[in-house]
Amino acid sequence: MEINVVDEDAQHGQPLLEDQNRSSAPANQNQKNIVQKAIDQTFKSTAHLANLLPTGTVLAFQLLSPIFTNQGQCDNVCQYMTAGLIAICGLSCFVLSFTDSFRDKSGNVCYGLATLKGLWVLNGEDASILTPEVVAGYRLKFIDFIHAFMSILLFAAVALLDQNVVSCFYPNPSRETEEMLTSLPIGIGVICSMMFVTFPTRRHGIGFPISSS
Template sequence: MDGNGEPLPEAPVSGRKRKAVAKGMQKTLSKTSMLVNFLPTGTLLTFEMLLPAVSGDGSCSPVSTMMILLLLGLCASSCFFFHFTDSFRGPDGKVYYGFVTPRGLAVFRSGLGVEVPKDDRFRMGFVDLVHAAMAVMVFAAIALSDHRVTNCLFPGKAKEMDEVMESFPLMVGVVCSGLFLVFPNTRYGIGCMAA
């Protein structure tokens, strides 16, 4: 505002600067939206649906503790496995899914009559292992923040677990989000939009 209370005219923003900012924003948003493809949302939803039935009435009997451990193991395996799936669109327009191996993509159903691409993109690499391990860490951080799980797995350690779980999920989230952005992945596995 000037001395008379009137607003000062704004300095014109150059077209190049505006374009650069828009391009940077677009790149950041597209990379951030890719995080959704790598987080174990489906597995977490399944875990949260099955946990009340598995944990029972909260008495933490040996059977319910074993069931919780089994559920944790199955869900962690699911997180790990799904990071090694990929897909391609065939000449007929259909999407075909497969498992990524060091030699290339192995489709789930053989005899489809469609040629599987031989690109390097469909070979398993170090980035796949990093993403799978991070997905398991994210799942574990969220699953272990549930009191039904920690009370059964660590009986009598509620205070210590509360202290650990105050910062552990946040640390895992920050580290894994950063690593997901540093190690980009172009997999379009089961549940992701095909290329």
């Protein structure tokens, strides 16, 4: 006596393996969409972070980064040079956070360094042309140190978003490292952006938008 076992999938003409491939296709597509959204968000975050940093410093870093890192193919010398570049640019962001600007009688922009007594003018006329009330607004404050510290964090986030820098120091990152390098800069950007909005700065220093007063 013969027993004919008819496969249910065969009756419908749909092999089981094909069903599995079709069912997994949307999942793979969703994963790709998530990755693409994360990449897009990363590039958008880079642009927003750069707006809160000195333009000249960010531009210099972006120009020199491919050269110092040899486009991500780093040896020991390139790593030291890249680390030095990051340190100098970070220090520049910190110092420039204490600079400010004003317009003299002729309407020319004068830059200066904030001190406890007022503004130490670096170019143009002396700050004595300003009234004592105006000079008091240029004095060094505690919030300036907070902004300077956040500027360093923001620049560190920009550096971590640079593919050449990441490839230089992490040529073969693990999965956990990749996740950290993706999420950490965005987290820093969100927190620092919120801090800048909550505690805004009125300074218009070197590399920032020019003061209108």
